[in-house]
Amino acid sequence: MRKLYYILFLLIAYQVTAQDSLAKYKSKDLADKTINAVHFRNKPFLWKVYLDEMIRKKPTDSLKADVFYNLAWDLYRYRDYDLDISIDLLKKGLIFSKKTDYKPVTLYCLESLSTFYALKNDNENALKCLAEMKKIGSRISEKSPLYVTFQASTARVYSIIGDFKTSIFIVKKANQDIDNYISKHPELPRDSLDVLNWIEEGNYVHLAQSYNYQKQLDSAFFCIKKAKEYEKKRFNKKLQNNIWVQEAFYLILSKKYDDAVHLIGEAEKKGYIDSKNKQYRSLYYLALSSYSKKEYAKSLSYCEKALGINVRIASFMNFELEIYNLAVLNSEKLHNSKKLTYYLGRYNQISRKYDYRNKSKFIANIYSQDVSLVKQELESQKSNKKIFVMLFLLILIVCCYLLWHYIKLRQDRKKFETIISSFENNEQIEFQQQANDDLDVPEIALSSVIDRKSIKVSSEVDERIIKQLEKFEKNERFLSPNISLSNMTSDFNTNSVYLSAVIKNHKGKSFNKYINDLRIEYIIKKLKTSPEYSNYKISYLAEECGFSSHTVFIRIFTEKTGLTPSKFLNFLKNE
Structure with a gap:
């Protein structure tokens, strides 16, 4: 926290200093x-x-x-x-x-x-x-030069969208408006006329681009020629419209790859490639030409040079993604799996920012390229993402289960330690209260007996029954599987109402619970004091403590201790 305050202090100090x-x-x-x-x-x-x-x-x-x-x-x-x-x-x-x-x-x-x-x-x-x-x-007034120039600016947007027909229509209309404006204003200064010619020249370059994308190569070539004518007419030769860019594009689409490479070399000599944007485009066309000529190592080299330039171009074609696509294709041809994996990953990473799938197919169709590698990678990435999510959910479920199991184990361990501690301290083991505590033997009129809470037993009878119960416990007669309320009342020479009332008053439990508690406490003591008992089967332990059915024994033991007999034995063995 102190470090955070210190960093905030430095940022504030820097801001104040910067402002000063x-x-x-x-x-x-x-x-x-x-x-x-x-x-x-x-x-x-x-x-x-x-x-x-x-x-x-x-x-x-x-x-x-x-x-x-x-x-x-x-x-x-x-x-x-x-x-x-x-x-x-x-x-x-x-x-x-x-x-x-x-x-x-x-x-x-x-x-x-x-x-x-x-x-x-x-x-x-x-x-x-x-x-x-x-x-x-x-x-805007029709007399303003801005009127004849702003219309063409919308053409680029339609071109990026991919509506080349609308883009072509707008640019042609803009050129007509410029021609009409010039004819109506013969007194225009040379500089203004030069700018308008330069704009019209640029419009022809844009038309060439739209025709190139539609692979109408004759129309593209005508527009490139017209642009060159306007370039010759201009007095200011410093103004550029990058005619060479669309001419290189046209030559590549015409499969004249050597001519495209030569053109780019001439443009560089003349100083036309004087910005990052133009350098990026030239390297892309050089890489594309080299790839088409099956010069894969050379093409990959151009791709890597282009990717080292920090620039992005606003165009229908995403040059960055297309260069990564070329790098993928070249790496695959050169059997360079390391670079292939890297460039595929970068392509996928960048493509997330744009919905470029349809445009990518369109460009691939123009060049007749194989884009299956990139498509496979994108599908693979989606598939891997699903697998990752499923694995994550599976791991989460397993972790939750392990956490639950750990907490449950600690709780069970605590229950076990409480039972053993009571035994070692010669204390009566406190069992969990259960709503249903039936013996596994038939009982007679038990419900009517339990409901009689107001029965009064004389002190003499009460004392006699208590002594008989102490003798009953000492002789471990509760281990008999045939024990019942009826035969105990017969042995004690009393009736079931009195016997149940005394057990309820002095032991704080029903007859059934009283017998079951004695049996479970007995077997726990045996397991603790006689190690050989821990090797016996559950069915034998059930029989040993008076249960005629081992399933009833398991149920009663689990209900009273909170642990199954097998889990209790495991804790006991690991002590």
Whole structure:
């Protein structure tokens, strides 16, 4: 507990110190630090410290919206966080953006929200966000360049969902709107025209991707050519649309693997592969090409390089899972069971975050890959989980039984020790009270005798019967299997009413209980004082103490001691 207090103290001290040291920074500086801190993986919550300090300084709503938007994307791309964290940040950004008149941030937040929902396969919420985007878009002036650009942003969401036809329709309509806008505004500055051409070029790249997924390779090739034409038209050559990515995808689907490898090499020479995102894609296509050429060791090497890059890509295809899938296939071909087990496990672990089964089959059909290994592993994992649950329940039941058995054994041991202690101290053994204590011999009018509680016996008769009972016990006449209330009254020269009353008054028990207690006490003493008795059968012990039936003996012994005769004997032997 003291250690816990100490840790809490250090955390509070760190927070206070951090706030004091950050007090000199302005909101804008803290916003930049918040975004940059995402990349410090050795300080996983540093971005949260900067963000809290920025909020404390009460920045503008537009700055807060911008920070939440960028933070949501960077945490998704560069940190292994759940999508729900990015979704929560975007929801906050959306609230602040709606307080401003700057519609682009609101549209960006809604587009990103719909994207993350689509990645989670929560298509209902994804489409709700798109519907809200359309409402806001309908209020944008047609004279604004934003009007002709925001429509295409919805296409990515439909593409992630897998609705490529709708995505293609939206992008084509967006390109028509851009062309119409340019024709209506011939006075556009060169920079603005360059940006619009760049957007249209990007739309053709997106169309090529959608056609590639549908394996309409002629249409994909046409869109790649159109994108290259727009690239040549642009004055600003620094703007990129990653045409090479979809061209490499097209070449692989066309089974031109060497051309795809050459293209990626040229893109690297020209400096197009200048980010983790692009490097990740290039390594995936290189691994895919090598696998298709049956160069499994080379393909696995590319997979391992890609998995060493800390980035995630928002796309219909989950590149991370596809690379793990390739690693599985390569490991199987190379007969590397250790890597096969590892990559299968990682695939299963990551796939839990996404409902990727249908998309995985779709991608496999495009490449005509064998996904049976991954499917078998997923089924195996489910089967193993069921077995684990069943084993856990079985172990739990066994543990509960053992615990119950242990407690019961201790209770029985305590009962045994109490009986033996009474015997060793020459005390009368106290037996458990039983509601039903019949002898194994017929009785006459016993119920009527027991009901007579108010019978008065003279002191002279009372004293005489007591002495007779003492002699009866000393001579151990209760061991006779033929003993009964009727023959005892005859021997005592009295009647059954008086004899029962005296036993009840002085022994505190009925006639039946009196005889049974004497018999059980007798056999317990014999077992304790004569070790050879412990080797006798239960039937002999029953006969020895006057019971004509060993089943009756077992029942009476168990009822009175709380232990079966066999358990009592075991305790006695282990003393």
